[in-house]
Amino acid sequence: MLQQTPYGASAYRAVGIETGVAAADPLGLVIMLYDGAIQAIARAEGLLAQGDIERRGFYTSKAIDIVKLGLAASLDPQVGGALATSLAALYDYMARRLFTANLDGDPAIFDEVRVLLVDLRGSWVALRQNGGASPDDRAALATFGRSLAA
Numbered sequence: 042m043l044q045q046t047p048y049g050a051s052a053y054r055a056v057g058i059e060t061g062v063a064a065a066d067p068l069g070l071v072i073m074l075y076d077g078a079i080q081a082i083a084r085a086e087g088l089l090a091q092g093d094i095e096r097r098g099f100y101t102s103k104a105i106d107i108v109k110l111g112l113a114a115s116l117d118p119q120v121g122g123a124l125a126t127s128l129a130a131l132y133d134y135m136a137r138r139l140f141t142a143n144l145d146g147d148p149a150i151f152d153e154v155r156v157l158l159v160d161l162r163g164s165w166v167a168l169r170q171n172g173g174a175s176p177d178d179r180a181a182l183a184t185f186g187r188s189l190a191a
Contacts, residue, residue: 068169071115075162078107082139082155089148101143104154105136131157 081104088097113132116125135154142150 066169068165071112071165072162072169074107074111074115075158075165078104078112079155079158079162081107082151082158085143086148086151086155089146089151094146097146098143101139105139108132108136108139108158131161 081100085097085100085104088100109132113129113136116129116132118125118129121128135157138150138154141147142154
């Protein structure tokens with residue numbers, strides 16, 4: 042009889058993630074980054090409620106890394122122009138807010154950043170469903186990014 046082990050479950054999840062990354066188109070990869078950041082924040086929020094400071098810090102750091110080293114690092118100002126600049130400012134704001142949320146133990150700040158990420162994720166999902174960004178889509182997303190960063 043096979044025994045279910047935590048290692049087996051985590052190995053299965055890792056294979057699933059690697060397979061998803063290998064099969065994803067560029068917009069799909071961006072959506073996966075948003076999903077990872079949103080999930081990390083949700084875990085940090087749950088751990089805040091439980092009073093687990095150490096693990097809350099781990100998941101907050103994970104969310105910050107995804108925002109800064111994944112989402113922000115993938116921006117290309119030469120290609121994205123004003124949109125990339127707006128998103129870079131917004132991602133920087135989110136990272137700073139997450140740091141503050143963890144430091145202060147403030148659930149409202151975690152929620153603020155999670156909502157921003159969910160909204161932006163929705164925009165990327167819409168772009169993917171429409172087969173890419175039209176000039177109107179890029180302008181709308183740039184305006185959205187600027188309004189949130191202000």
